[in-house]
Amino acid sequence: MINAALMKQARTLLDNHHFPGMSLDDLTKVLMAGEVRAYGNGAPLCREGEPGEHLYFLLTGRVKVLHSDSAGRQRHLSNIDAPALVGHMALVDGSMRSATCLVEGSAQAVTLSRENYGTLLHESGTRGTTLRRLLISSLCSQLAAANSHIQNMLNPPEITEEVEATSNDNDAPQAQRAGAPKPNQRGDSFSEKDVLAIAAKLGGWSSDLNEIEELELVADDRLQQVKKKRRP
Amino acid sequence: MHIVDSISSLFLFRSVPERNLQELCILAPPILFPAGATIFEQGAKADVGFLLITGQLDVFVQGNTGERRMVGEIRAGEVLGEQALFSKACIRTASVTAVKDSQCLLLSDDLFQRGSENPAIIAIEQHLLGTLARRIRRTNQAIQKEWRAEDIAQAGTRELSFGQRLRSLFGSGR
Numbered sequence: 001m002i003n004a005a006l007m008k009q010a011r012t013l014l015d016n017h018h019f020p021g022m023s024l025d026d027l028t029k030v031l032m033a034g035e036v037r038a039y040g041n042g043a044p045l046c047r048e049g050e051p052g053e054h055l056y057f058l059l060t061g062r063v064k065v066l067h068s069d070s071a072g073r074q075r076h077l078s079n080i081d082a083p084a085l086v087g088h089m090a091l092v093d094g095s096m097r098s099a100t101c102l103v104e105g106s107a108q109a110v111t112l113s114r115e116n117y118g119t120l121l122h123e124s125g126t127r128g129t130t131l132r133r134l135l136i137s138s139l140c141s142q143l144a145a146a147n148s149h150i151q152n153m154l155n156p157p158e159i160t161e162e163v164e165a166t167s168n169d170n171d172a173p174q175a176q177r178a179g180a181p182k183p184n185q186r187g188d189s190f191s192e193k194d195v196l197a198i199a200a201k202l203g204g205w206s207s208d209l210n211e212i213e214e215l216e217l218v219a220d221d222r223l224q225q226v227k228k229k230r231r232p
Numbered sequence: 233m234h235i236v237d238s239i240s241s242l243f244l245f246r247s248v249p250e251r252n253l254q255e256l257c258i259l260a261p262p263i264l265f266p267a268g269a270t271i272f273e274q275g276a277k278a279d280v281g282f283l284l285i286t287g288q289l290d291v292f293v294q295g296n297t298g299e300r301r302m303v304g305e306i307r308a309g310e311v312l313g314e315q316a317l318f319s320k321a322c323i324r325t326a327s328v329t330a331v332k333d334s335q336c337l338l339l340s341d342d343l344f345q346r347g348s349e350n351p352a353i354i355a356i357e358q359h360l361l362g363t364l365a366r367r368i369r370r371t372n373q374a375i376q377k378e379w380r381a382e383d384i385a386q387a388g389t390r391e392l393s394f395g396q397r398l399r400s401l402f403g404s405g406r
Contacts, residue, residue, distance in 0.1 A: 018319055137318040
């Protein structure tokens with residue numbers, strides 16, 4: 001018998017995924033193979049380095065994804081908002097958990113044990129087909145997001161005043177405050193006075209701002225120089 | 233070599249009975265792309281994926297500056313363009329061309345719907361799960377590598393930044 005409450009949750013999951021032969025009834029049957037659980041703030045769904053014992057269909061709430069860097073610090077990788085699949089990678093390829101997932105606020109999820117997952121995954125019927133295709137769809141989205149993340153790291157988008165005014169995203173690059181010294185690529189920041197003092201001592205020039213039309217300090221890995229133009 | 237023989241020699245179909253592979257070939261007759269042919273172009277709307285049976289394909293990406301770079305190659309047994317079937321409103325993010333004469337199975341929505349209980353389709357789905365998981369892990373490793381590079385750069389900056397070196401030489405204007 002189809003569970004009406006789960007069917008409602010299955011509909012929101014389907015709205016966020018796309019795969020051939022999508023069926024609400026079949027996805028509801030997949031969810032019915034798991035167990036609905038509620039989680040409080042900070043509850044771990046999985047911890048990095050541990051074996052994967054469950055897959056989660058996050059029905060409501062948000063999960064924070066943390067990953068350790070080479071120095072052992074926990075970095076905030078991303079947030080996962082319901083409806084979504086969480087913790088499926090370790091079950092798909094049998095590897096250890098690659099990240100820690102903590103609930104933010106409160107959340108509700110259907111948990112599917114490794115054993116049930118294995119049974120469903122190899123089924124040739126509609127439940128197995130739906131689970132496999134939902135997983136593929138979720139992994140496709142995850143891969144696209146990871147590719148986008150690394151592209152942004154390699155080619156960060158230019159920071160604009162508009163971003164500064166509206167961004168609340170923890171993952172967004174730190175916005176440059178208007179009027180503050182602008183950092184160069186290596187993170188140094190220079191006030192106008194710093195630049196004038198350095199330039200004056202380098203060239204024996206006057207540090208009087210009125211005499212100087214344009215002063216630019218170029219801090220570059222290959223070229224480190226001070227440029228100055230005087231008023232005619 | 234007959235096409236079913238080529239398909240059955242692929243690792244992903246190792247446990248699929250021949251009659252199911254024959255049925256697969258009826259549902260999705262293989263397409264031959266001669267050497268140099270374009271399989272799909274970056275920016276094009278996508279609604280099908282491909283499974284390479286024989287031959288070899290190259291993947292190219294064109295950047296904002298118009299420069300075209302080869303970013304990978306695809307060998308027999310690999311699936312490409314699967315996002316078209318498993319993502320909404322998919323656009324190709326790369327161009328793919330045949331390096332030599334190549335045979336592909338067209339993975340369409342219709343094939344997955346009509347052949348959903350065929351063990352060959354189930355094998356493709358399981359193969360895709362493993363492939364995607366591997367690609368995600370590889371991308372995550374690249375992200376970690378970038379983090380390490382950032383850490384090294386920041387550590388270098390902490391030791392003696394360019395600004396600090398300048399200030400130590402010339403003093404601060406503050």
